[in-house]
Amino acid sequence: MPREGLTGSRIRERRSVAGLRQAELARSLGISASYLNLIEHNRRRIGGKLLVNIARALGVEPSVLTEGAEATLIATLREAATDASLSAEETGRADELAGRFPGWAEVLAAGHRRIATLERTVEVLNDRLTHDPQLAASVHELLSTAAAIRSTASILADEKDLEADWRDRFHANLDQDSLRLADSSRALVEYFEAGQSGEDTSSSPQDELDAFLDANSWRFDAIETGEKAPGDIIAAAPELRQRAARQLAGTVLQRIAADAARVSLKELQAALAAHGPDPVALARHTGAPVALVLRRMASLAEPECGLVICDRAGSIVFRKPAGQFVIPRFAPACALWPLFSALNQPGQVLRIPVVQLGRGRTAFDCFAVAETVGEPAYNMPPLMQATMLLLPVAGPAPVDALQVGSTCRVCPAERCPGRREPSILREGV
Amino acid sequence: MQNRNALWEEGQMSNHVLLVEDEVNIIEAIRFLLSREGWTVDTHSDGSDAADVIRTRKPDIVILDVMLPGRSGFDILEELRSDAQTADLPVLMLTARGQSRDREMAEKAGVSRFMTKPFSNAEVLTAVRDLLYVHRQST
DSSP: OOOOOSHHHHHHHHHHHHTOOHHHHHHHHTSOHHHHHHHHTTOSOOOHHHHHHHHHHHTSOHHHHSOSTHHHHHHHHHHHHHHTTOOHHHHTTHHHHHHHOHHHHHHHHHHHHHHHHHHHHHHHHHHHHHHOHHHHHHHHHHHHHHHHHHHHHHHHHHOTTOOHHHHHHHHHHHHHHHHHHHHHHHHHHHHHHHHHHTOOOOOSHHHHHHHHHHHTTTOOHHHHTTSSOHHHHHHTOTTOOSHHHHHHHHHHHHHHHHHHHHSOHHHHHHHHHHHOSOHHHHHHHHTOOHHHHHHHHHTOSSSOOEEEEEETTSOEEEEEOBTTBOOOSSSOOOTTSHHHHHHTSTTOOEEEEEEETTTTTOEEEEEEEEEEESOOOTTOOOEEEEEEEEEEEOSSOOTTOEEEOSOGGGOOOSSOTTOOSOOTTTSOO | OOOHHHHHHTTOSOOEEEEEOOOHHHHHHHHHHHHHTTOEEEEEOOSTTHHHHHHHHOOSEEEEESSOSSSOHHHHHHHHHTSTTTTTOOEEEEESOOOHHHHHHHHHHTOSEEEESSOOHHHHHHHHHHHHHHHHHHO
16 A cells, blocks of 8 residues: 555654553554554554544644645655665655654755756756857857966066067057956856856847747747737847847747647647547647647647757757756757657657656656658758657656656766766766 | 987977967967067968968968867868878867867867967977977978
8 A cells, every 4th residue: 555645654753752652542542553553654544533533642733743845845855765766665765754854854855956956057057068159159268368368478477578569568468368358257157147047148049039938938829819920929029139039939939820720729628628638649630740739739838748849960949848857958968868769760659758867757758759841852851850749747757767868968877878978977077 | 319409409490380370469479489489470360261371381380279260270170181281280289178078179180289278388389399399200
């Protein structure tokens, strides 16, 4: 029988504090000691009159013994245990730990949450450091200026008989470079601070597009209802400063408009009511391609799904976040994602349960399909796009779930056939 | 075998360097340093035609920045190595990105020596002298 949570553990803890033996308490309640033992080990459900009697016997309010905010604590502890690869038996004792040692349990849970936050920060900064062209250019600027200053300062210090003209020239260069260094340093600090706080500096067209989509919760009801055209929405979006960003947004919104024209929100919701979140059944029902159905499902508020689209070269061209599933912004994504498997099997719809390592092992029902895009032409290889929908699954991950990462550099998997480079999390690179 | 400093002092070593770099004040500082050492210093700041400029000017050694406008230093170096005329030309590569990946890319492209910014003047002078000395000894 599954364990029912904290209640039994808390009864045992309170009984110990009260100095009562199990048999004594059982006798006062009119139940057998063995039954109380089962309750205390969370192997029997408890509620109603018996719970009230136990609470009265222990001198506490019944609510003190029942589950409350601690459910979150237990969930976090279980997550920490799973991440640490503890056995199922040990993981199952998270509620006992929380019940008997609530203070220590909170410390452990807070530590786990802190690690998750720091890992996320590492991911963001590593992603930027390694692959962000703007950051690479900024670092180059910074270090080139430092090189110029160092070289010039050394000349001024070492050359005792430097001619006045040269000295003046190098002094002017130093002044100029030190100003540049100050500006570059300040800009870089602002950039990193934005990364740590999760803010978006909107420095690239893709950044601006993501900020725009995020600001609209990835939904455009005015397009769904036909009230506004994509161009109107883009014109009224302050986030889209760059022309390239507006072009990207135009492509996304036009696709949303075309998708909505093919399968309206009302039709989609009716199909969902009839078949549930089953993309193939929805595609049959609506007569629309599966990739379109995946995109339409991702536009719904409920269930809240993530969506990733990549091109034929495997570059991610669209990303809608899904809970704790990390989709790298700049770094190459995990090669094990069903998205890339779909790319190799055009037309075949994949349905694979996945769990992303290092993220509390939240499970996702993952649907992926690849289809050709663009106009047909003679002697031109078909341009493919793969689309992957991430549907969060409540409860523990299925045992057969495919374990994937986000990107190699921040993936804890030690022996992975898809690894491209060492991880900085476990291998200390 | 004479040591490299003696060769240098006796003027037996040729001294034409081409600096391909877009940072004006680095150009100025390195030009000053190498000029004081007796080198003839040519400079060029655009990556897109840098390989042609190198072939035309025929320097004894090239100092090549990685990040250049128009074309990366890695691409330029690969082109130089694929041309018999410049295949053995000593190339000192400068980069602001000291990541191991950059070093690997530079080595794969056939770099003679790799140096990360910010560098010291002494390091540059020593590297330039060493590279040319080794090149002379091997040809």
